[in-house]
Amino acid sequence: MIELTDVTKTFNAGLESRFTAVDGVSLAIEPGKVTVLKGPSGSGKTTLLSLIGCMSRPTSGRITLRGMRTGFLPDGDPPAGFDISSLPERFLTEIRRTGFGFIFQQFGLVKGITALENVMLPAYPAGEDMSGIRNRAIGLMGLFDLNRHADAKVDWLSGGELQRVAIARALINDPSTIIADEPTAHLDSKLSREFMEVAGRLNQDGKTVIIASHDPIVFDSPLVDTVVEMRDGRVTATEKRA
Amino acid sequence: MIQHPAVIALTASSVAVSLMLLYAGWYGMKILRDWEPGSGSERQLWLERRTYLVSTLVGYALVFQILSLLLYIYTADELHSLFTGAMCAAGTLNADGYGYPTLALKVAGCILAGVWLVINHADTRGYDYPLIKVKYALLALLAPVVVVEAYLQFKFFSGLKGDLITSCCGSLFSSDRPGIAGDIAGLPPGAMLYAFYAVAAMTFIAGLVFYMEGRGGYLFSLLSAILFLAGAAALISSFCLYFYELPTHHCPFCILQREYGYAGYALYAALLGGVVAGTGAGALMPSRKKGSLLKAVPALQRRLAGAALLCYLVFTLIVTYRMLSTPFTAGV
Amino acid sequence: MNAPVNRHRNILDFALSSLIRRKAKNLSLLFVYTLIVFVIASLIFFVHALKREAALLLEGAPGIVVQKMMAGRHDLIPVEYAREVEKMRGVRKVTPRYWGYYYDRAFGANYTLMVPEAGRPRPGSVFIGSGVAENQRVKAGDFITFGAHDGLPLLLTVERIFPAESELVAADLVLMDMPDFQSMFGMPEGRATDLAVTVANPRELATVARKVAGRFPDSRPIMKSEILRTYDAIFDWRGGMMVVVLGVALISFIIFAWDKATGLSADERREIGILKSVGWETSDVLLLKFWEGAVISMTAFLAGVLLAYGHVFFFSAALFAHALKGWSVLYPEFRLVPAADGYQLSVLFFLSVLPYTVATIVPAWLAATVDPDAAMRS
Numbered sequence: 026m027i028e029l030t031d032v033t034k035t036f037n038a039g040l041e042s043r044f045t046a047v048d049g050v051s052l053a054i055e056p057g058k059v060t061v062l063k064g065p066s067g068s069g070k071t072t073l074l075s076l077i078g079c080m081s082r083p084t085s086g087r088i089t090l091r092g093m094r095t096g097f098l099p100d101g102d103p104p105a106g107f108d109i110s111s112l113p114e115r116f117l118t119e120i121r122r123t124g125f126g127f128i129f130q131q132f133g134l135v136k137g138i139t140a141l142e143n144v145m146l147p148a149y150p151a152g153e154d155m156s157g158i159r160n161r162a163i164g165l166m167g168l169f170d171l172n173r174h175a176d177a178k179v180d181w182l183s184g185g186e187l188q189r190v191a192i193a194r195a196l197i198n199d200p201s202t203i204i205a206d207e208p209t210a211h212l213d214s215k216l217s218r219e220f221m222e223v224a225g226r227l228n229q230d231g232k233t234v235i236i237a238s239h240d241p242i243v244f245d246s247p248l249v250d251t252v253v254e255m256r257d258g259r260v261t262a263t264e265k266r267a
Numbered sequence: 268m269i270q271h272p273a274v275i276a277l278t279a280s281s282v283a284v285s286l287m288l289l290y291a292g293w294y295g296m297k298i299l300r301d302w303e304p305g306s307g308s309e310r311q312l313w314l315e316r317r318t319y320l321v322s323t324l325v326g327y328a329l330v331f332q333i334l335s336l337l338l339y340i341y342t343a344d345e346l347h348s349l350f351t352g353a354m355c356a357a358g359t360l361n362a363d364g365y366g367y368p369t370l371a372l373k374v375a376g377c378i379l380a381g382v383w384l385v386i387n388h389a390d391t392r393g394y395d396y397p398l399i400k401v402k403y404a405l406l407a408l409l410a411p412v413v414v415v416e417a418y419l420q421f422k423f424f425s426g427l428k429g430d431l432i433t434s435c436c437g438s439l440f441s442s443d444r445p446g447i448a449g450d451i452a453g454l455p456p457g458a459m460l461y462a463f464y465a466v467a468a469m470t471f472i473a474g475l476v477f478y479m480e481g482r483g484g485y486l487f488s489l490l491s492a493i494l495f496l497a498g499a500a501a502l503i504s505s506f507c508l509y510f511y512e513l514p515t516h517h518c519p520f521c522i523l524q525r526e527y528g529y530a531g532y533a534l535y536a537a538l539l540g541g542v543v544a545g546t547g548a549g550a551l552m553p554s555r556k557k558g559s560l561l562k563a564v565p566a567l568q569r570r571l572a573g574a575a576l577l578c579y580l581v582f583t584l585i586v587t588y589r590m591l592s593t594p595f596t597a598g599v
Numbered sequence: 600m601n602a603p604v605n606r607h608r609n610i611l612d613f614a615l616s617s618l619i620r621r622k623a624k625n626l627s628l629l630f631v632y633t634l635i636v637f638v639i640a641s642l643i644f645f646v647h648a649l650k651r652e653a654a655l656l657l658e659g660a661p662g663i664v665v666q667k668m669m670a671g672r673h674d675l676i677p678v679e680y681a682r683e684v685e686k687m688r689g690v691r692k693v694t695p696r697y698w699g700y701y702y703d704r705a706f707g708a709n710y711t712l713m714v715p716e717a718g719r720p721r722p723g724s725v726f727i728g729s730g731v732a733e734n735q736r737v738k739a740g741d742f743i744t745f746g747a748h749d750g751l752p753l754l755l756t757v758e759r760i761f762p763a764e765s766e767l768v769a770a771d772l773v774l775m776d777m778p779d780f781q782s783m784f785g786m787p788e789g790r791a792t793d794l795a796v797t798v799a800n801p802r803e804l805a806t807v808a809r810k811v812a813g814r815f816p817d818s819r820p821i822m823k824s825e826i827l828r829t830y831d832a833i834f835d836w837r838g839g840m841m842v843v844v845l846g847v848a849l850i851s852f853i854i855f856a857w858d859k860a861t862g863l864s865a866d867e868r869r870e871i872g873i874l875k876s877v878g879w880e881t882s883d884v885l886l887l888k889f890w891e892g893a894v895i896s897m898t899a900f901l902a903g904v905l906l907a908y909g910h911v912f913f914f915s916a917a918l919f920a921h922a923l924k925g926w927s928v929l930y931p932e933f934r935l936v937p938a939a940d941g942y943q944l945s946v947l948f949f950l951s952v953l954p955y956t957v958a959t960i961v962p963a964w965l966a967a968t969v970d971p972d973a974a975m976r977s
Contacts, residue, residue, distance in 0.1 A: 038309060080876065080971050084308060111305045113315055115880050116394045118971075122878030133873050136866070137620045147877040149609035152602025158609075194877065272643055273942075276949035283957050316968040319881050323964055331953060338945055345942065348827060 027054040027077055027202075028106065032086030034072050046072035048258040049086070054235060055251070056092065056201070059228050061244045062237040064255035070237035071130075071206055073255070077235060078204045079121040083110050090120070122147060126195030128205040132187045134179045134194070140186075141166065141175040144194045151198070158197070165193040169223075185216045192223060202233040209240045217242045224248065273342040274424045280335045281417035284328045285410075291324040292410035295403035304395055318399070322387050325406070329380035332413070336373045339420070340520060346427070356520035365423035372416035378543055379409045385547030385571065389554065392563035398554055456505035463501035467583055470494045470545075474576045477548075478569055488549020491575050495542035498582055502534065506586040512595040530589070534582055541578035544571045607890075610883060614890035621867075628859050629899055635852045636903025636951045637910070639845060641918065643943050644911040656768055657827055661694075661795035662804050664821045665811055673819075675790040680815055684796060687810055689803045695791035697777070699784050701745060706734050712745075712773045714780045722776045724758035730770030732760045748785040755779065796820075849950070853958045860962035868969055875971035888963035896952045903951070904944070912937040 034047040047069045054060055054077060062070045075081045076088065089106035109117065127133075134143045144162040166172055169189040174182060179190065188208070195203055203224070209217035217240065225248040228234050236243055244252055254262040298314050298321070343356035343366070360366030383405050390398035473487040503519045510522050510530065523531035548571040555564050618625050665684065667676035678695050685693040698713035710731055720726050725743065737743055737757050747753045761769040780786070798807050808820040863871075871884055879887075910916060 036309075082312065112394050113396060114312075115391060115882070118875075118878060118880035127876060129876070133876065135870055135873055138616060142616070146613070146874065147879075149613060150606055150879050150883040152604075152606040153609075154601070154605050155609055155612065198878065272646075272950065273946045276946045276953075280949050280953055283953060287957065287960075316881065319885065319968065320961070320964045323885060323960060327956065327960060334945070334949070338949065341942055341945070348824070 026056050026091040026106070028089045028091070029053070029076070029083075030087045030089070032076060032083045032088060032110075034069075034076060034081065035084045038084065046258055047076065047083075050258070050260055052253065052260060052263075054233065056233050057228070057231055058250040059224065059234040059236070059248050060251045060253065061249050062235070062253050062255060063239060063244045064261075065239055067257075068255040069258035070255055072258075074204055074206055074235065074237050078125045078127060078202075079109060079112075079117045080127075082112070082117070086110065122151070123198055124200050124202060126198070126200040126203045128188075128191045128195050128203070128208055130207040130210055132191045134187060134190060136180050137178060139176050140171065140179055140182065140190045143179055143190060144197055146197075147194060148197050162193070162197060165196055166190075169193055184211050185219075188212060188216065188220065196227075200232070202235065203227055205234070205236045205238075207238055207240075208236060209238060209243060214242065221246045221248060271342070271346065273338065273345065277335055277338055277342060278417075278421060278424065280331055280338075281413075281420050284331050284335070285414045285417045287324045287328050288406070288410040288413050291321045291328075292403075292406045294321055295406045299400065299403050302396075302399065315396075318396075321403075321406070322384075325380060325383055325387070325409075328413070329377065329384060332373065332376050332380055336370075336377060339370065339373060340523065344520060344523070355518055355524075357518045359427075363423060363426040365419045365426065369416060369419040369423050372412060372419060374539075376409070376413045376416055377539060378546070379405070379412060381539075381543035382547045382550055383409060385543070385567075386550055389551050389560065389564055389567055392567070393557065393559035395559045397557045397559050401554075454500065454504040456508060459501045459504045463497050463505075466490065466494050466497045467579065470579060471576060474545075474572050478572045478576070481565060481569075484552045484555075484568065485549060487572060488545055488552070491541060491545025491549075491579070494545075494579060495538055498538050498541075498579070502586070506590065509586075509590045509593050509595060512593060530585060534585060537578045537582040537585075541575045541582065544575035544578065548572050548575065606883075607886070610886050611890045611894075614887050614894060617870075617887070618891055618894060624859060625895065628856065629895060629902075631852060631855055632895065632899035632951075632955065633903045633906070635848065636899055636947065637906045638848065639950050640904050640907030640947050641910050641916060642845070643947055644907055645916045647943055648911065648937075654827060657823060660823050660826065662798040662801065662823050663796040663808055663811070664696075665794040665796060665815075666819045666821065667793075667815075668817055668819050675786060676793055676818070678789050678791050680818065681791075681794050683814065684794065684811055687807060687814075689799055689807050690796060691799045692797045694795045694797075696793050696795050697780055697786070698792050701773070701783070703735075703745070708734050708771070710771050710773050712775060712780065712783060714777050715774050719776045720758050720774055722778050723756060724776075725755045725779075726759040726761065726772075726774040727757055728761045728769040728772040729763050731773060732757070745783060747783050753779065753782055849954060853954050856955050856958045857962060860959045861965065863966055867966070871966055871969045872971065875969060881967050884967035884969075885963060888959075888966060892956065892959050892963065896955060900948070900952060904947070908937065 029050055029052045032047060032050050032052075033045065035043060035045045037043050050069075050073060052073075062073060064070055072081075076083055087108055088110050089108050091106035109120065112120075134140075135146065141159070141162055144166060145158045148158045148161075163172065163175065166175055169192060171186065171189055171193065174186055174190075179187065182190065188211075205224070208220055212220065221243065224234050224236065225246075228248065238244060243249075250266055252262075252264040252266070253260055254264070294317060298317055301310060301314060303311050340356055343359040346359045347355055360370060383402065386398055386402055386405065390396060390402055470487070470490040470493075473483055473490050476483050477487045499519075503517055507517060507519065507522055508514060510527050511518075520531070521527065522534070523529065548568045551564050551568055551571075554560050555568070557564075665676065665680070667674045667680075676695075681693040681695050684690060694716055696713075696716075698711060701710045701712050702708075703710060708731075727737075727743070731743075732738065735743060739757055739760055741757050743755050743757050745753045745755070755775065761772065775783075786792075796807070796811070798804055804822050804824065808822055811818060811820045874884060874887075875881075910918065
């Protein structure tokens with residue numbers, strides 16, 4: 026469970042170009058559910074995702090985690106959860122690596138290396154044996170029917186194939202939460218629906234799914250449990266579906 | 268000035284290390300001044316990023332410092348032919364008054380840098396930078412040591428003139444010559460042996476207690492520091508006699524040479540390893556109870572204690588083996 | 600404890616793939632780096648090998664050479680000094696030596712003329728070094744002319760020419776018999792050039808030298824160790840001079856390395872942003888940069904050392920010959936004995952890898968602290 030309390034993120038503080046992307050947002054992400062952040066571009070969805078996913082720290086406010094295990098936290102969760110708002114980057118990264126899988130809008134794959142290597146990358150620093158990582162990666166790519174592209178450089182893959190490689194990569198460390206930023210922006214309707222199916226499958230496996238999108242295929246999907254509407258960095262409405 | 272390429276290399280290395288540590292130290296002060304641990308402001312993030320630079324600089328500085336220590340001794344050895352009466356590095360170092368102080372400060376620099384890295388490692392295990400003030404205070408101590416050492420080394424090499432007749436280890440390390448080197452050699456070999464083994468035994472016991480039960484950390488750390496000094500003194504006054512099989516040859520540098528199986532490297536490495544690990548464990552004692560380090564520090568200290576014991580054990584085994592296996596007796 | 604090792608291995612794997620992906624930039628860096636190592640290594644090997652040769656040659660030299668001084672200059676020494684010195688304790692043998700320099704105006708070269716203790720040529724014949732032979736363009740059996748002290752020409756037959764291998768010692772050497780030597784120089788009876796003293800115990804050299812100087816205040820005993828020391832110093836000075844010149848090259852290299860390292864292309868920045876966003880932390884990226892630098896350093900070091908080794912020991916340091924020749928006209932062609940030990944390599948390491956590493960620490964750190972969520976916005 027991830028809880029945000031009055032979280033604000035300001036860029037370029039103290040400068041002329043000061044810009045508040047997220048303004049006083051309070052939100053609770055329920056584990057095991059599919060949550061969608063809905064809103065036009067510039068509404069702060071991407072920034073909010075990076076805050077939830079431990080990619081950046083809030084300028085003010087608190088973010089607390091509950092029920093997520095990490096190596097450095099004292100055993101046994103304190104009742105109020107663990108405050109990660111001021112964690113040094115090193116620990117934030119460790120939580121992110123083991124707990125969150127990211128799927129970026131532009132896929133964010135490294136050009137010039139193979140699809141397989143891309144999928145394996147997030148697991149490199151953890152100290153696992155290379156062959157173990159490779160086997161897992163091949164298994165994941167098999168799930169998404171990508172094995173024939175395993176040794177192809179990502180420069181040659183199509184949009185849909187890139188999408189699936191990005192999903193496979195997000196799953197390599199077996200995270201409990203999947204975060205996707207405008208996943209259907211570069212996909213046609215058929216592929217968009219396929220993506221939602223994958224998201225649904227992941228959710229059924231017990232993963233929490235958080236998607237930011239202004240695509241109706243996403244937020245009108247029956248798989249979605251909660252829709253959070255945003256505008257100008259603030260939450261304007263929260264809708265919980267059955 | 269002897270424009271030997273090695274001298275240029277050593278001078279360049281000392282200058283580089285000094286600059287790196289001065290830069291790191293200055294940055295450390297800046298970081299401390301603006302440090303706000305709980306804040307999510309961009310400034311704080313920027314400062315946290317800067318701490319990586321500091322620890323990288325000190326890490327490299329340590330490596331270069333150790334290498335330059337080796338190169339320094341080796342160069343002194345190579346240059347001995349330039350000085351009448353010098354038979355090995357000891358003679359070269361004695362050619363002017365800066366030789367031995369430079370060596371001492373180099374060793375001190377290595378030890379301090381090693382301890383700093385231990386503290387830094389512990390600090391990174393805590394999620395709220397618990398030891399940052401301690402770290403940068405220590406850095407403020409380390410940087411001047413290295414700068415002074417670079418200066419002394421420069422003075423040493425620039426004052427070296429080939430024709431000086433210098434005393435070699437024969438007379439330098441013989442008992443009737445005043446000065447530290449003479450004093451150490453003058454310690455009666457038998458008594459030094461007993462003293463060393465006594466301190467070693469106490470250190471091992473304290474270490475085992477600390478390793479298994481986590482008690483007596485300060486005592487163990489203090490003993491491992493004393494053992495470093497006792498080991499070095501015993502090496503010069505008694506153990507090296509067994510290596511050289513001569514009752515008067517007390518030179519600490521000749522055991523680095525091939526004819527003694529390069530034993531010197533293992534012995535000195537073991538001593539340095541032992542003292543860094545041991546005092547590192549002691550330096551972490553005050554932070555044992557800090558919240559964010561509750562889990563990490565005791566485990567780290569245990570590993571350090573184990574490493575220190577292992578190093579000293581290696582040292583003791585090598586010298587004891589040598590002592591027992593040669594037919595030479597120092598009249599003990 | 601396998602995790603740390605695996606971490607290094609995985610990151611090293613990516614570092615290698617990273618380097619290969621940016622061939623142009625890394626190859627140019629590698630080339631310059633190797634060049635620097637090559638030049639410094641050649642210098643170090645060359646000077647070191649020369650010193651060793653000199654030391655080996657001087658092994659056979661007498662422990663003490665006693666010269667007589669007159670008004671601060673080297674004078675001929677009375678042979679009866681030899682008998683007295685021989686009686687001193689610790690002295691094994693004293694041999695008077697007869698040798699001198701001869702400047703051949705016609706060919707502009709200095710020769711050393713000597714009467715050897717044993718194996719003298721017949722009267723009227725000489726053994727000459729290959730340098731002399733080449734200089735005068737003579738071969739065995741030919742005549743060679745020297746201008747004697749009284750102005751008359753001295754005609755001698757070349758009986759033997761020393762082989763090329765002995766060039767370092769004998770290039771300018773001319774060995775002749777005593778009567779010919781006397782015709783050349785007209786040395787007075789009972790005088791020799793200097794005395795070669797062999798001492799029983801090398802440690803006693805200084806004591807014996809002091810005794811000789813005490814007994815004959817007008818003499819100058821020169822110890823072998825002093826000669827060795829002076830040789831070393833000359834090579835060091837010459838070597839040091841070149842190293843100072845190389846310092847300039849080194850500084851340029853450092854600036855070059857710095858520039859290459861800070862010049863992160865947009866692609867590289869994006870790549871690091873991606874790495875950080877998928878879970879690599881700053882210290883992992885620092886490790887990546889470390890391994891990249893280490894691979895380049897090790898490759899350049901190895902290549903540079905091997906090339907330098909070949910250059911110095913198989914091509915006789917052809918590139919340096921001019922700078923180190925000095926004024927000698929008879930510069931010997933010689934093959935140096937390969938000699939490279941760990942010590943030389945360590946010095947080389949300090950003079951090449953260390954500056955490179957220091958120059959790239961800050962750029963590597965700058966690269967490693969790229970923002971992770973830059974990837975989200977790309």
